[in-house]
Amino acid sequence: MAFVPPARHLLRAKDLADARYFEPLGVDDLARSAGLSRAHFSREFRRAFGESPHAYLLTRRLERAAALLRTTDQSVADVCLSVGLQSVGSFTTSFKRAFGLSPTAYRAEHPPAAHRALVPGCVVRAYARPQHRTFREDRAPARA
């Protein structure tokens, strides 16, 4: 088999970050997947892709978190854990630095997740149809 260019091993580490960001993955794990020492790996990764592996992994997690904020109604703490980050405090700080808004404000800037759910028409019709109320019920107290 032909000689494999070293960057192919770095790409393997980058792909690992993209595939398993939701696990408690760190730069050490990425370095191991590339078969390099941590210091050598970080230097080579930056040379190949123009940013540190730490920055790549973190921004992948923030990108995934932003998608969850837009498309789900998971709490900010759940979103943080769902993308493999442990501390909600540092998540909020990093998120704000990356997107210019706190996770809560970012979510508020986007249409509610419910608007984006591609619920089939038949389900909408089945579940959105109001319960029939009679004239008599108008005067009944809202809650019995």
Place this chain on the structure above:
Amino acid sequence: MIRIANAQLWVHDQEEALAFYTEKVGMEVRADVTLPEMGDFRWLTVGPPGQEDVSIVLMAIPGPPVMDDETAGQVRALMAKGFAGTVFLTTEDCHASYEELRGRGVEFSEAPEERPYGIDSGFRDPSGNSIRLTEVRLPAEV
């Protein structure tokens, strides 16, 4: 009428690429011809069963005089970094194809995920080329 017949992908190693695209992705060999009069140039193409008129050319990176060493090194480096191109495949059932390919040892960098245009996933070939596997499904009008 102009139609697409083949599209070419650089590969690091033709044997390795052939095994990957046939044994793991499930494609079939369309052409595998070595031409001694062209310095043993090997024309190697694969395609999905059932779609006979489109193939991917698995092209080895040539040496001089076709390509000088420096350029070949640049192509190799770009490919290894994952920036040498993408093949977009479609499937009727992304989750099923994902499980099938994973069962054959394909490592996905993106598991199937809902997108506005359907369900999308992604993996790489051994050379670093990016392959998308998409179930195209435009949103039904509500």
